Amino acid sequence: MDWKMTARVAMIGMMHLIMSCDVSSSEELGVIQSESWVELGSAMGSPVVQGNTCGAANETTPTCASSSSPDHSFRWTAPTTASYTITTFGSSFDTVLQLRQFTTNHSGASLGCNDDSGGTLQSSVTANLSAGQVIEITIDGYGSGKCGSYKLNITSSGSCPGGCNSPPGPCYNSTGTCSNGTCVYSYKPAGSSCTDGLSCTSGDQCNGSGSCSGSSTCGEGYNCTSQGCTKNYSCYGYLDCGPWNCCVQGTCDNCQIWL
Ligand SMILES: [Ca+2]
Numbered sequence: 354m355d356w357k358m359t360a361r362v363a364m365i366g367m368m369h370l371i372m373s374c375d376v377s378s379s380e381e382l383g384v385i386q387s388e389s390w391v392e393l394g395s396a397m398g399s400p401v402v403q404g405n406t407c408g409a410a411n412e413t414t415p416t417c418a419s420s421s422s423p424d425h426s427f428r429w430t431a432p433t434t435a436s437y438t439i440t441t442f443g444s445s446f447d448t449v450l451q452l453r454q455f456t457t458n459h460s461g462a463s464l465g466c467n468d469d470s471g472g473t474l475q476s477s478v479t480a481n482l483s484a485g486q487v488i489e490i491t492i493d494g495y496g497s498g499k500c501g502s503y504k505l506n507i508t509s510s511g512s513c514p515g516g517c518n519s520p521p522g523p524c525y526n527s528t529g530t531c532s533n534g535t536c537v538y539s540y541k542p543a544g545s546s547c548t549d550g551l552s553c554t555s556g557d558q559c560n561g562s563g564s565c566s567g568s569s570t571c572g573e574g575y576n577c578t579s580q581g582c583t584k585n586y587s588c589y590g591y592l593d594c595g596p597w598n599c600c601v602q603g604t605c606d607n608c609q610i611w612l
């Protein structure tokens with residue numbers, strides 16, 4: 354497709370690369386089984402690429418708007434775990450922007466879709482992506498036959514340089530998403546097995562809200578603490594109530610107890 358041959362790619366704001374492939378290499382042009390996309394690598398910028406959809410094929414339909422217009426699709430890889438805002442601001446027509454998990458036939462799960470944004474007919478989608486995550490970005494037109502020149506802009510609103518692989522506890526999923534520079538982890542489902550770190554509990558499970566706990570294996574009259582099973586009428590100082598205070602039936606009564 355001719356448009357791919359003239360796609361202008363601005364990389365890191367400084368270097369401009371004009372893709373001028375005049376060969377029919379399907380690999381180079383990113384054409385697989387009649388479906389097509391252009392490789393953007395991990396380039397970012399405003400715009401990162403510009404082109405014109407008129408004359409292109411209608412290869413895909415966005416999930417958020419009525420559309421049978423020609424479209425251009427790109428493969429893009431998130432360089433770091435971060436929030437990315439992808440827009441068509443600066444385009445000349447009524448665009449629809451679709452983000453998908455990348456597949457070679459436009460069938461990946463939607464990662465966001467937008468028709469009109471900010472009081473304009475152009476589109477904007479913000480997505481939390483992981484480092485190395487490969488997505489498809491499609492610029493489409495609203496309704497039938499809407500096409501024109503476009504600008505595709507990709508910016509990051511905050512990164513998590515180390516990635517999001519350090520959940521805050523055993524009841525959070527191991528991989529989080531980066532939102533405005535902060536890793537956000539979702540809870541494991543209630544009933545997921547976990548370890549609460551206490552030697553005197555068993556059957557530890559997540560509660561669905563990030564907490565892990567199990568049933569005490571201590572005998573009656575004892576509490577399970579980080580130090581093991583402890584009589585619950587006296588917490589022996591430092592365990593629950595601070596130095597030398599009593600813990601009576603789970604309540605600190607400020608008595609001074611000598612071990
Ligand atoms: Ca289309």
Ligand SMILES: [Ca+2]
Binds near residue numbers: 467473474475476495
């Ligand atoms: Ca629109």
